[in-house]
Amino acid sequence: MIELHQYPGSWGLPSSSPFCIKVETYLLITQIPYKTVWENNPGRGPKGKMPFIKDQKKVIADSSFILEYLQSNYEPNLDLNMDETQKVIMLAFQRLIEESLYWVLLYSRWGDTQGWQEIKKEITPMLPPLIGKAIIHIIRKNLLRQAYAQGMGRHTREEIYSIGKSNIEALAKFLENKPYFFGDKPRSIDCSFYSFLITILQSPVTGPLQDYTKSFVNLREYCARISEKYWQTDGNNC
Ligand SMILES: N[C@@H](CCC(=O)N[C@@H](CS)C(=O)NCC(=O)O)C(=O)O
Secondary structure, three states, X not given: OEEEEEOXXXXXXXXXXXXXXXXXXXXXXXXXOEEEXXXXXXXXXXXXXXXXXXXXXXXXXXXXXXXXXXXXXXXXXXXXXXXXXXXXXXXHHHHHHHHHHHHXXXXXXXXXXXXXXXXXXXXXXXXOOOOHHHHHHHHHHHHHHHHHHHOHHHOOHHHHHHHHHHHHHHHHHHHOOOOEOOEOOOOHHHHHHHHHHHHHHOOOOOOHHHHHHHOOXXXXXXXXXXXXXXXXXXOOOO
């Protein structure tokens, strides 16, 4: 059976990483059997990040490569019968979510003062006693260094949230009142989109990103719909 290696969750989320929730949502929608292996140390993954999967002797890291692998080796494939335009739009929105919105989310959790206080309170007890307080500062430094190298970390707080808001607005406008991103049927993009929405909405990390996301009724309803249908939760946290 497939093993999904992922971080444990916080605040009622299935995992603290949206990329882990993305893969698990895909597995739940497709009903491909799997079991979770909880990991706290990203160094245990082949790319130093979570998630990764093991399937018999194969190890695949990176949520997008994992979904590609699942689509090539298991049924159903959520992305069958999409036209070329839909595929291009899907790729562009996936990049918007995972390569831009991700860094805004990271900043809201680790860079912004309120988020950092919440993160510290939640994660420190999961780390080894005595050295946990030092480790959480090292993790923060490392993540903020990544954000600086990527570029997002060089912007002011206002600039970062204005990027986040325009991303959320584009997603909300494209979704309209459709049940899923491309209509009546869930596609792999719904796994990315949902995982980021639930991570933003179901969190004590408040602030402009969460407030703006909450202001879109269609996003909250979409999030609740997927939570109820595939995660069997009441969707009240969306
Ligand atoms: N492109 C990767 C991104 C995965 C990723 O960034 N994972 C983060 C958690 S959200 C991580 O494990 N970071 C650990 C680190 O950078 O030290 C994917 O799609 O799986």
